[in-house]
Each structure stands twice: as C-alpha cells, then as structure tokens.
Amino acid sequence: MSPRKPTSQELTKEMIINEARTQFVEKDFHQVSMRSIARQLGCSHGALYYHFQNKAELFYAVIKEYFQNLNKLMEEFVDGPGEPQAKLQSIFLRFIEFGLNNQSQYELMFMMRNNEVDGLSQEAANLCYQKFSQSVQSLSDKQLKISEIYSAFISLHGFVSHYRGYVANFEEAKDVAHLHVIFIAKALSQPS
Incomplete structure (x- = not known):
C-alpha cells in the first residue's frame, strides 16, 4: 500500500x-x-467519487464553467459603455468568437447529445440562453417576440456550426462574422 x-x-x-x-x-x-x-x-x-457521483456530474461541472465564461462575455457588453445597437452586435460577435475560438468546448456545450448528460447539460444551456435572451431584449429598441430572439440565437449557432472545423479560429471568419451579425441585428430592428 x-x-x-x-x-x-x-x-x-x-x-x-x-x-x-x-x-x-x-x-x-x-x-x-x-x-x-x-x-x-x-x-x-x-x-x-468522493467529489463527483459519476462521469455525467463531472461532465456537467466542466461545461458549466464554459457556459459561465460565455455568460460573462455577454454581461461585459450589456453593462459596458456604448450605444445599445453596437452593444447588441458586440454580444452577437462575441458569441461567434467564443464558439470559433473554443470549438471543442462549443461542441460539448451545444452539440453533444447523450442520454446520460442531456438533463444536466440542458440545464446549463437553458440558463445561458436565458442570459442571452435577457441581454438581447434589454438592448433592443422594441419589445421582441420570443421567436425573434430564438431565431437570432439559432442563426448565431448555425454560423458557428457551419464554420466549426473549417476555420482554426475566429480571426479566419471575422469579416463574414461581422456581416452576419449586422444582418441579424438589422432583422431584429425591423417592425414585426
């Protein structure tokens, strides 16, 4: 021994x-x-097992930290200086930047499906989405529908999903990411 x-x-x-x-x-x-x-x-x-009941609980501890980092990025722009529209675009851009600079982590956070961890990881994802939704609504100049905010989120997620694996990092997709973010922000500002 x-x-x-x-x-x-x-x-x-x-x-x-x-x-x-x-x-x-x-x-x-x-x-x-x-x-x-x-x-x-x-x-x-x-x-x-003294610290974690099982692998699923340990996995949740790992991805919870990733979600906290993403939430912190959003908070920095909501609470920071600047015009609401510019801050909204910055939040969208930071979401894409986070996803493309942390591709493996992003996949674990938003793309991995497994019955063993879905319940726990979904909880963290829902809290992150709530933070995203509150941030977007607080910066919008009109009352947005839930479906509009969700569509913006899915559009950002789709962008990251599309470029994940094709670019090494955000810098390689920066210009097209800016255009995509402007498009989403403009769509949200249009009358319903």
Missing part, C-alpha cells in the same frame, strides 16, 4: 475538473472514463 499523499498534493475538485476538461476536449465523451481520469491524476478511481 502506498503512503498517503501529503496535504499539499491532496486531490481537489479543481484538479479533477482540469483533467476531465482535457480528456473531454481530446476524446469523445464515451471514451473518457473515471478510471482514465484517475490514472492521469495518479489516484484510484474511487477517489474521484
């Missing part, structure tokens, strides 16, 4: 999440196991 690790090397939630994040980005969800994460951390897989 190996001696217990010193306190400075105790297994933490952050250590587990960091390793899980790396593995989920590099491999398919099904190829990652609690054992493979534990192996990389140099601990028993049972030690992981």
Whole structure:
C-alpha cells in the first residue's frame, strides 16, 4: 500500500475538473472514463467519487464553467459603455468568437447529445440562453417576440456550426462574422 499523499498534493475538485476538461476536449465523451481520469491524476478511481457521483456530474461541472465564461462575455457588453445597437452586435460577435475560438468546448456545450448528460447539460444551456435572451431584449429598441430572439440565437449557432472545423479560429471568419451579425441585428430592428 502506498503512503498517503501529503496535504499539499491532496486531490481537489479543481484538479479533477482540469483533467476531465482535457480528456473531454481530446476524446469523445464515451471514451473518457473515471478510471482514465484517475490514472492521469495518479489516484484510484474511487477517489474521484468522493467529489463527483459519476462521469455525467463531472461532465456537467466542466461545461458549466464554459457556459459561465460565455455568460460573462455577454454581461461585459450589456453593462459596458456604448450605444445599445453596437452593444447588441458586440454580444452577437462575441458569441461567434467564443464558439470559433473554443470549438471543442462549443461542441460539448451545444452539440453533444447523450442520454446520460442531456438533463444536466440542458440545464446549463437553458440558463445561458436565458442570459442571452435577457441581454438581447434589454438592448433592443422594441419589445421582441420570443421567436425573434430564438431565431437570432439559432442563426448565431448555425454560423458557428457551419464554420466549426473549417476555420482554426475566429480571426479566419471575422469579416463574414461581422456581416452576419449586422444582418441579424438589422432583422431584429425591423417592425414585426
């Protein structure tokens, strides 16, 4: 039996999440196991269960952090200086930028379907969409229909989905992203 690790090397939630994040980005969800994460951390897989009930809960902890980062980007523009229309376009552009600069993470957040994690990941996605919806409505000069906001979201998601894998990052699609964002913002400002 190996001696217990010193306190400075105790297994933490952050250590587990960091390793899980790396593995989920590099491999398919099904190829990652609690054992493979534990192996990389140099601990028993049972030690992981002290912090997380199962792989789905660990996956949720990873993507929840991604959604928090995306929400923070939106908040910065809503609360920042500038005209509402320019801020709205900035939010749309940051959404695309986030998606294209974090393609693997974006796929985990919005595109992966798995019965084991759908319930948990859908919760985080819904909270992100609510944040997006509130931000868009607060910057609009008219009362938008839910369907209009959803259409804007789907249009942005479609853009990221289309360019994901074809460009290495946002910079490679920057010009066309600007045009797309202007188009969406203009459509939202038209009378219903």
